[in-house]
Amino acid sequence: MNLKITGIHLDVTPALRDYIEAKLERITRHVDNVTSVAVTLSVDKLEQKAEVNVHLKGKDIHVEASSSDMYAALDALADKLDRQVLKYKEKLTDHHPADKAAVVQAPTEA
Numbered sequence: 541m542n543l544k545i546t547g548i549h550l551d552v553t554p555a556l557r558d559y560i561e562a563k564l565e566r567i568t569r570h571v572d573n574v575t576s577v578a579v580t581l582s583v584d585k586l587e588q589k590a591e592v593n594v595h596l597k598g599k600d601i602h603v604e605a606s607s608s609d610m611y612a613a614l615d616a617l618a619d620k621l622d623r624q625v626l627k628y629k630e631k632l633t634d635h636h637p638a639d640k641a642a643v644v645q646a647p648t649e650a
Contacts, residue, residue, distance in 0.1 A: 548582035573597035
């Protein structure tokens with residue numbers, strides 16, 4: 541997984557980078573095919589904003605969150621991203637049996 545962290549009007553400290561990496565580990569627990577992740581952190585007056593673009597095989601997910609605190613914005617971002625990835629994973633799973641002949645009904649007693 542390629543991780544790119546960009547700060548707009550903000551210096552990305554090692555502590556902030558470690559916090560982001562820890563939050564993104566939740567995503568890699570759910571899906572294996574994460575190609576790259578681009579995180580953009582920005583500050584606009586009193587609003588701290590975090591955006592992430594996750595490139596999965598066959599799907600790109602964009603999530604953004606804002607708060608008065610950067611760590612709170614990253615927490616909200618991780619929660620939103622987790623829901624989106626789980627939704628994507630649920631759509632990928634096949635809920636139908638692979639072979640209809642393999643599904644055998646139990647005999648009924650008469």
